[in-house]
Amino acid sequence: MTANYKSVFDIIGPVMIGPSSSHTAGAVSIGHAARKIFRAPATQLTVRYYESFAQTHRGHGTDYALVAGVLGLAPADPRVPDALTLAQQQGLTVQFIEMAGASPIGHPNTAILTLSNAQKTIEVAGCSIGGGTIEIRRIAVDGFELTPRGPLPILLVWGAANNDQIIQNKLAKMTNIIQQKRYTHAKRQLVEFDLERNLQQHEVASLQASGAELVYI
Template structure:
């Protein structure tokens, strides 16, 4: 029998009522907002499974909106996330989708657009106990939780890029816990996701970007 922590049952410190439908949703959106340069101008949430059925009653909408504005799971501003978003000039929408059923029951697609016109889409799954998984970035299947310090390198799938990434991290003394490569198809856009036990050194983005096949670098600290 697998071990179940009391925190898997009760969930983290949070604005309730549900660790799956509020805390997990807030974490997904919080991670998403770390992947795009601020300020956000517009965000659209598409909800699936039980998220689509109960998002308003369980406060999933408020939690998602709070997370996308950078609020942690226990931030009391989540209760007022609608009015705060309006004050900040952030346009938002929630669209339940009950036709696509071959997804995790607590799934959300987040489409973000910032003031510079950059658009990014994220798919996240709330796993229970306030935990989540990022399952897609811009349509590419990925897999990370945000529980570790994470660097995401957006790159062209070319020889030598992964070696460049590992050399930079080694030179900076980063201890790699997990490292995985996800790609659209051979030679196209790929995402190298590196998770570390410790925080990444300040300014590590610049040496990572110092390769013609690296398009962007995102740092997500828990």
């Protein structure tokens, strides 16, 4: 048994705008993950849908839900259904493409988000596994090609080797590190930590206080 659902609130919750926990609330979370990884205001979002997402995204509000997440709205924010208008107002251009064929990350509820501005482009492949819980199975950022196990939470730490050692020591006191992967690109490093449990806000703040550049999703 892989325990993808680690909290009672993965089952009873989230409180959300309807109509679908996987296609709406989960989509908000995928958008939110992409926003965090991008770490800057984006001007262009392209979404590629696969399988059930490709067939039913319009009916389930997946379009506005993903955009709501990219804009930083919470799943229960009443503005979620108006996210496409909000995006327009904030200068974010969006495009949705329904792909034929199987999901490249092996799940029927797959969305691959490409987020960009004049400086950079990232790609995040997420799937919504049910009840609003998501997995992130591929990330392309700053030239790194990440392949996480999928389940959240995931912590990404950029920079020098001693940086991630400090983070690792701090993390070890908070929770178990299920998997740790080091990626290198153009002499730069990025370390991915797959964590056993969600971190509290003050714990993330304590990690950030070490000065390392990091993203917690």
